[in-house]
Amino acid sequence: MTDLSHRFAPSPRPEFERKVTAPAELGDVAKPLSMVERIVNISAVRRGVILVFIALFWEVYARWLNNPLSFPTFLDTLEALRDGIASGIIPQRLMITLQTLVAGYFIGLVIAAILTSVAVTTRIGTDLLATLTAMFNPLPAIALLPLALLWFGLGRPSLIFVIIHSVLWAVALNMHSGFLAVSDTLRMAGRTFGLRGLRLVIGILIPAAFPAILSGLKIGWAFAWRTLIAAELVFGVSSGQGGLGWYIFENRNTLDTAAVFAGLLTVMTVGLLIEAVIFRFIEARTVRRWGMQRG
Amino acid sequence: MNETLAINAAPSALDPLVRVNGVTLQYKTPDHLVTATYRVTFEIDAGDRLVLLGPSGCGKSTILKAIAGFIKPVEGDVRLRNKIITGPGPDRMMVFQEFDQLLPWKKVLGNVMYPMTINGISESEAKARALDAIDKVKLSKFVDVYPHMLSGGMKQRVAIARAMAMKPDVLLMDEPYAALDALTRRKMQDELLQLWDEVGFTLVFVTHSIEEALVVGSRIVVLSPHPGQVNAEVNCQHMGQDFRDTPEFQALAKRISRMLFDDAPTAS
Numbered sequence: 204m205t206d207l208s209h210r211f212a213p214s215p216r217p218e219f220e221r222k223v224t225a226p227a228e229l230g231d232v233a234k235p236l237s238m239v240e241r242i243v244n245i246s247a248v249r250r251g252v253i254l255v256f257i258a259l260f261w262e263v264y265a266r267w268l269n270n271p272l273s274f275p276t277f278l279d280t281l282e283a284l285r286d287g288i289a290s291g292i293i294p295q296r297l298m299i300t301l302q303t304l305v306a307g308y309f310i311g312l313v314i315a316a317i318l319t320s321v322a323v324t325t326r327i328g329t330d331l332l333a334t335l336t337a338m339f340n341p342l343p344a345i346a347l348l349p350l351a352l353l354w355f356g357l358g359r360p361s362l363i364f365v366i367i368h369s370v371l372w373a374v375a376l377n378m379h380s381g382f383l384a385v386s387d388t389l390r391m392a393g394r395t396f397g398l399r400g401l402r403l404v405i406g407i408l409i410p411a412a413f414p415a416i417l418s419g420l421k422i423g424w425a426f427a428w429r430t431l432i433a434a435e436l437v438f439g440v441s442s443g444q445g446g447l448g449w450y451i452f453e454n455r456n457t458l459d460t461a462a463v464f465a466g467l468l469t470v471m472t473v474g475l476l477i478e479a480v481i482f483r484f485i486e487a488r489t490v491r492r493w494g495m496q497r498g
Numbered sequence: 499m500n501e502t503l504a505i506n507a508a509p510s511a512l513d514p515l516v517r518v519n520g521v522t523l524q525y526k527t528p529d530h531l532v533t534a535t536y537r538v539t540f541e542i543d544a545g546d547r548l549v550l551l552g553p554s555g556c557g558k559s560t561i562l563k564a565i566a567g568f569i570k571p572v573e574g575d576v577r578l579r580n581k582i583i584t585g586p587g588p589d590r591m592m593v594f595q596e597f598d599q600l601l602p603w604k605k606v607l608g609n610v611m612y613p614m615t616i617n618g619i620s621e622s623e624a625k626a627r628a629l630d631a632i633d634k635v636k637l638s639k640f641v642d643v644y645p646h647m648l649s650g651g652m653k654q655r656v657a658i659a660r661a662m663a664m665k666p667d668v669l670l671m672d673e674p675y676a677a678l679d680a681l682t683r684r685k686m687q688d689e690l691l692q693l694w695d696e697v698g699f700t701l702v703f704v705t706h707s708i709e710e711a712l713v714v715g716s717r718i719v720v721l722s723p724h725p726g727q728v729n730a731e732v733n734c735q736h737m738g739q740d741f742r743d744t745p746e747f748q749a750l751a752k753r754i755s756r757m758l759f760d761d762a763p764t765a766s
Contacts, residue, residue: 494644
């Protein structure tokens, strides 16, 4: 053994042993936060404040600009929005848009799920998915619209086709990378339970990859929404029934700028609502509760 | 000789529960075919607490995975009740070293119940068995909690409860306490022994700690460094946590460490 009483060692300090105070005598160990702190902790409140400031800035700037033809005020826009809703035009257009969207979105999801399942179970499937996503993911959906019109004619099928294209690749890519990221331990645990094949995918892989799948769903949703509004703007009316994009286009033609703004506001609001209400709800019920994502 | 007999023999009460028979295991890296273990033979009786002990890289975890059915031997076979093991199954539940073996999307109760429900055990019985197992690992207060809110030691307890509730033929544990701090590890070892005392399961336990092997095991299979071969079998039936400081314990520990760390293989 080496001698530890080295010349660099400090001189020893006195030893002691003492009784500690019992935790009960220390009073409140966990104190509740103050009311203000708790309100500021709600993200909806913080974001709401930002929205109010944006609206205020808009109103002031538009009044100062005083050119309702190119930039209507916030209040004018709200009025146009109220009129549009009261007359039933905006809700009707919105319904048409949403119906098309939901149809395209879900068909896209189903195809993505099938493609990804094939990709995780076979090697050739992985190559197929990798090649297809590499080819089609960079292709803007709108670029396919002329082709879609040629194949499916002027109507809803064309719109659904481009939506599927915009959803499919983003979702499949996310799902697949989510499956690949599931740990070996979890896979092996599932297999010792006696799960294999499709049951392993449903019982272990899908829930374990859910954070990635959910972010795929969100990205897919945003892509689909943007693509659809753009597609409606480009060729608008489908068999006499236009959606929100057509509403915007129509009002621009009549130089009713406030109504154009109202249409844009509706597009944003719906996008925001779906993100903030539906996806947030799913998130809170799943990945946050499971501790797979902080927030 | 022994092998030809075994193929035709019907399972009898005298047969060992698990027989690892001349098992050579290999795995592939991108440019090598690596032999992890070479002709390893040992037997596990019902009620054994068998420890596979060896330096890292000796293939002890690989042997455990072969018993679990994840890896096929290139030579020899692994038998459970005289039937050759071909794949993983719920009759050989495994507890892993990693804490992420629990399903994060299920609460503690759900995690323990899950293997039972997918294997056709009725909801009510699965729940009763799960609650009993969770009680045995002293986590009754945490039945309704998601795994991410538990400490490492608690997660491992849940994994043990989940494996035990399934009432497997053998419980396989792959360095289950290696990622825990020393104090928790010691407590968990005690609890495992207590549990064995109460329930009486068969355990195969992989570790690289000689002390842990002596405390947990009733029999130790000592493996040589890479590629793993059986170097010795040592009995330590009576060595519990209380024996840690006895000269007997120390002597046995010394003997095993000599086997593991001396360059020349020991003959005795």
